[in-house]
Amino acid sequence: MSNMNERSSRFAIKASVRGLAAVALLPLLLDGTVIAAAPPAPAAAAPEVASSDDKDWAPPGGRIGYVLWDEVSWGLRETPDKQECPHGFNIGPREQFSEEFPKDGKKRTLAETQLKREAAIWDPDTTPDEFPFYEATGKYAIGVNLDGKDTPEDFESDDGRKGIDNQLFRVVGCIRNYRKEGELGIITTKWRAQKPFNRVTFELSGVDSLKNDPDVTVSYYRTLDTLLAGPTGNYLPGGSQRIDERWGKRFIISAKGHIVDGVLETEPFKEIQVPEDGMGDPAINIFRSAQLRLKLTPKSAEGVLAGFIDVEQWYYAMNTSWATHHAAYGQASAASIYKALRRLADGYPDPETGQNTAISGAMDMRLTQVYVIHQEEDSAAAAQ
Amino acid sequence: MTGGAALAVTLLVATAVGALHGSGEPKSKGTPMSMRLLTQDQYLNTMAYVFGANVQPTTRFAALPRTDGLLASGASIAGLTDAQLETYQKTASKVASQVMSEDSRKYLVPCEPAAADAADAVCAKAFFEQVAPLLYRRTLSDDQIAAFVGAAGAAAASLHDFYQGLGVVLEGILISPNVLLVAEVGEPDPEHPGQLRLDRWSLATRLSLFLWNAAPDAELLNAAQSGALETDEGLAEQVDRMLASPRLETGVRALFDDMFAFEDFSRLAKDNTIYPNFTGETAVDAREQTLRTVVDHLITHRGDYRDLFTTRKTFMSPSLAPIYKVAAQGPGWTPYEFPADDPHAGLLTQVSFEALHSHPGRSSATLRGKALREVMLCQTVPRPPANVDFSKVQNPDGSVKTARERIAFHLQNASCAGCHRIMDPMGLSMEAFDGSGTFRHEENGVEIDTSGNLDGVEFKDIVGLGKALHDNPQVPWCAVRRTFAYGTGTAADSNDRRVLEHLSAEFADQGYVFPDLLRDVALSRAFRQVYEPKLRKTYPLPDLKSAERTQQRAAADALTVSANP
Numbered sequence: 031m032s033n034m035n036e037r038s039s040r041f042a043i044k045a046s047v048r049g050l051a052a053v054a055l056l057p058l059l060l061d062g063t064v065i066a067a068a069p070p071a072p073a074a075a076a077p078e079v080a081s082s083d084d085k086d087w088a089p090p091g092g093r094i095g096y097v098l099w100d101e102v103s104w105g106l107r108e109t110p111d112k113q114e115c116p117h118g119f120n121i122g123p124r125e126q127f128s129e130e131f132p133k134d135g136k137k138r139t140l141a142e143t144q145l146k147r148e149a150a151i152w153d154p155d156t157t158p159d160e161f162p163f164y165e166a167t168g169k170y171a172i173g174v175n176l177d178g179k180d181t182p183e184d185f186e187s188d189d190g191r192k193g194i195d196n197q198l199f200r201v202v203g204c205i206r207n208y209r210k211e212g213e214l215g216i217i218t219t220k221w222r223a224q225k226p227f228n229r230v231t232f233e234l235s236g237v238d239s240l241k242n243d244p245d246v247t248v249s250y251y252r253t254l255d256t257l258l259a260g261p262t263g264n265y266l267p268g269g270s271q272r273i274d275e276r277w278g279k280r281f282i283i284s285a286k287g288h289i290v291d292g293v294l295e296t297e298p299f300k301e302i303q304v305p306e307d308g309m310g311d312p313a314i315n316i317f318r319s320a321q322l323r324l325k326l327t328p329k330s331a332e333g334v335l336a337g338f339i340d341v342e343q344w345y346y347a348m349n350t351s352w353a354t355h356h357a358a359y360g361q362a363s364a365a366s367i368y369k370a371l372r373r374l375a376d377g378y379p380d381p382e383t384g385q386n387t388a389i390s391g392a393m394d395m396r397l398t399q400v401y402v403i404h405q406e407e408d409s410a411a412a413a414q
Numbered sequence: 415m416t417g418g419a420a421l422a423v424t425l426l427v428a429t430a431v432g433a434l435h436g437s438g439e440p441k442s443k444g445t446p447m448s449m450r451l452l453t454q455d456q457y458l459n460t461m462a463y464v465f466g467a468n469v470q471p472t473t474r475f476a477a478l479p480r481t482d483g484l485l486a487s488g489a490s491i492a493g494l495t496d497a498q499l500e501t502y503q504k505t506a507s508k509v510a511s512q513v514m515s516e517d518s519r520k521y522l523v524p525c526e527p528a529a530a531d532a533a534d535a536v537c538a539k540a541f542f543e544q545v546a547p548l549l550y551r552r553t554l555s556d557d558q559i560a561a562f563v564g565a566a567g568a569a570a571a572s573l574h575d576f577y578q579g580l581g582v583v584l585e586g587i588l589i590s591p592n593v594l595l596v597a598e599v600g601e602p603d604p605e606h607p608g609q610l611r612l613d614r615w616s617l618a619t620r621l622s623l624f625l626w627n628a629a630p631d632a633e634l635l636n637a638a639q640s641g642a643l644e645t646d647e648g649l650a651e652q653v654d655r656m657l658a659s660p661r662l663e664t665g666v667r668a669l670f671d672d673m674f675a676f677e678d679f680s681r682l683a684k685d686n687t688i689y690p691n692f693t694g695e696t697a698v699d700a701r702e703q704t705l706r707t708v709v710d711h712l713i714t715h716r717g718d719y720r721d722l723f724t725t726r727k728t729f730m731s732p733s734l735a736p737i738y739k740v741a742a743q744g745p746g747w748t749p750y751e752f753p754a755d756d757p758h759a760g761l762l763t764q765v766s767f768e769a770l771h772s773h774p775g776r777s778s779a780t781l782r783g784k785a786l787r788e789v790m791l792c793q794t795v796p797r798p799p800a801n802v803d804f805s806k807v808q809n810p811d812g813s814v815k816t817a818r819e820r821i822a823f824h825l826q827n828a829s830c831a832g833c834h835r836i837m838d839p840m841g842l843s844m845e846a847f848d849g850s851g852t853f854r855h856e857e858n859g860v861e862i863d864t865s866g867n868l869d870g871v872e873f874k875d876i877v878g879l880g881k882a883l884h885d886n887p888q889v890p891w892c893a894v895r896r897t898f899a900y901g902t903g904t905a906a907d908s909n910d911r912r913v914l915e916h917l918s919a920e921f922a923d924q925g926y927v928f929p930d931l932l933r934d935v936a937l938s939r940a941f942r943q944v945y946e947p948k949l950r951k952t953y954p955l956p957d958l959k960s961a962e963r964t965q966q967r968a969a970a971d972a973l974t975v976s977a978n979p
Contacts, residue, residue, distance in 0.1 A: 261687070270742035
């Protein structure tokens with residue numbers, strides 16, 4: 031295992047190379063005034079964690095897995111007084127419909143009204159939005175500095191990390207559906223936990239200490255098994271997940287990482303694909319140059335999967351996962367979201383058009399410890 | 415010593431050994447002829463054999479009283495209530511309707527009637543000749559079959575449905591006392607004048623319930639019918655056939671499920687806020703894990719019975735893996751072997767023992783020690799006095815961290831110490847497992863002292879306790895005692911002592927191979943030899959409902975006459 035200094039310097043060099051590339055590739059698309067929302071006061075002391083969580087600990091064989099069960103949000107940092115949304119929340123499809131087609135006695139055809147709105151969802155464009163769109167603003171956000179730069183459109187994390195890339199927060203931060211009062215967080219978590227299609231697991235290997243280890247390998251897998259459910263609707267550590275090494279081969283990817291004071295940070299994974307099946311029409315969200323930042327314990331992990339998220343895939347997943355009533359009640363206008371996504375996209379420009387195809391963002395998530403079963407272990411068990 | 419003298423000594427020793435072992439079975443009274451209830455599993459296994467595995471009615475027979483460590487012994491003293499009869503009747507009705515359903519009748523009724531809406535005596539006869547002997551566990555006379563055919567014909571004519579006619583009579587057969595009750599019949603033993611032996615049908619049933627936990631199959635009934643079962647060779651041939659059958663696994667599972675008192679799993683519950691990993695599925699799998707371990711070790715690998723208490727080989731399921739803090743290799747059961755330095759070794763370290771003998775929210779050294787004594791060693795621990803002060807166990811003193819400290823007063827108080835001295839020293843070594851059966855080093859932050867002793871053998875941890883059990887002569891003796899009592903359906907008593915000692919010696923000589931013990935028991939003379947039990951004379955109260963039941967009793971009598979072979 032490399033020593034800490036070597037590892038740090040290698041990280042720094044790679045980060046600066048990525049930063050240079052990012053400067054060339056990422057147009058600045060920040061608009062509006064930045065209003066700083068101060069970090070919230072520290073929460074009341076959390077209940078004392080299990081003694082085993084406080085101690086330094088090395089997992090058996092240097093390996094520990096964590097399965098994703100809770101999608102907290104799409105990287106939203108919400109303040110109690112909604113400082114990040116100084117203009118309020120965006121209106122949704124019902125309100126937009128009412129504004130566009132007021133009850134003024136004018137006769138309109140179905141094609142001119144509902145079908146026009148439907149077409150705007152399924153065949154969206156980047157023409158200027160007919161409705162005002164309120165982006166989330168402020169100094170702070172959840173996420174990771176993906177490009178190694180601290181530019182004006184970037185945010186700062188609550189723990190003082192600069193250059194946080196999270197333009198997706200600007201898109202969805204002031205849409206009710208994506209906030210705590212919305213229902214997406216609850217339902218995506220339910221789907222994540224209950225639908226085998228959505229099962230993904232990270233495994234750390236080469237771990238000598240879950241508190242501090244300068245060199246670990248993090249692998250990402252699509253896995254096959256149901257979660258270990260507890261009696262009160264939570265999900266428990268100690269389950270097992272078999273890797274889908276057949277149909278899930280394309281999901282498998284690894285990256286190096288390090289653990290400092292119990293927090294894992296990785297180098298970029300080239301691409302992490304996150305399956306998302308909501309209502310039976312499956313989609314895949316793609317995180318390019320993805321990085322993990324997770325607070326680890328022997329029983330759980332929580333933090334973010336950050337990266338440049340493919341805009342078209344994300345938009346498709348949104349439209350196929352969510353029914354009209356979700357969008358209506360959650361005031362999430364797909365057409366307006368698409369325009370904002372394209373407007374704020376900040377990575378992976380199309381070689382031909384030069385338009386960015388990905389937007390920086392983060393999935394705020396919680397995971398629970400699992401044993402990851404590799405194929406060779408399956409074979410060994412069968413041989414027994 | 416000359417060659418001749420040496421030969422003489424050798425012969426003398428061989429004769430002495432032969433007298434003690436092998437053919438040297440000591441004389442005994444045998445066991446009492448019993449009348450026992452067919453258990454739920456025996457009933458369902460029989461239905462599965464006669465009609466196929468698809469015919470599995472959902473039912474719940476009444477609980478049996480556990481007697482001398484076995485439900486099988488309790489079945490011979492169980493009563494029969496109106497509510498039980500209702501359950502039997504409902505179950506019989508379900509079986510009959512499943513057998514006669516349009517899908518099943520094609521292969522369960524061996525012929526097609528001339529018309530589906532009328533009686534067909536020929537086809538009905540073929541059906542009853544096939545199934546009735548298997549249900550009554552004996553061959554039936556032509557008159558008895560004719561009675562069934564006649565009743566089925568009358569019902570078919572009345573219901574305008576041949577299959578419903580068969581179903582009505584099948585339902586009647588299934589609630590016949592001769593089907594639901596196993597009434598053993600004795601006959602004079604020609605080889606031992608003055609003694610009784612089981613008649614051929616009773617012997618076939620006793621063998622089949624013992625080894626398969628089901629009624630005899632057609633081949634065993636044929637052997638009984640031909641008289642082969644009454645010869646040593648014929649009996650051995652049938653026993654060997656049954657031991658070689660895959661159905662032996664069902665029988666052995668039933669024996670150990672009974673011996674380990676696993677019916678308690680049906681009412682086992684854990685406090686989910688304390689043990690969130692312990693679910694209903696965990697309990698089901700814990701029972702299954704131990705039965706799989708037993709069958710694999712004893713039957714598949716013909717391993718030493720005593721090694722059950724030290725083996726690290728078992729099977730793992732996704733529900734159990736979190737309790738053991740290991741990975742589950744698959745969605746179902748997979749073989750699993752704990753590493754050599756792991757604290758899990760033997761049945762005592764399995765969830766089935768540790769969780770079953772604990773409280774819902776905490777472990778219990780006393781319950782575990784008691785279970786070890788009673789289940790594994792066939793010893794009896796006296797019941798606690800009525801005035802036990804449990805507040806001492808639930809000591810609220812925060813400085814008392816471990817069970818060893820909490821129950822120390824057991825051994826200091828003379829009225830407690832008498833019994834607790836035989837439970838706590840080994841029960842405390844099992845404190846290495848919490849109430850859900852999960853291994854732990856600490857309790858309330860304090861390292862657990864797992865040392866103890868079993869009948870003078872000191873050990874420092876649970877693995878040591880397993881080894882002490884392995885080497886304890888009471889362990890195989892207990893297995894022999896329970897197996898014999900289970901096989902004969904009556905609690906072992908002092909009459910059986912010499913036979914049990916003989917079987918124990920045989921068991922030891924054969925390397926504690928369990929199928930060999932089953933064979934020895936099944937072929938022993940004591941297994942076949944019976945005597946009239948002493949019946950207590952009772953004076954029943956007058957039946958106050960007689961007047962209003964006259965009609966019902968007449969109907970019941972008529973049914974009994976027609977169904978009684």
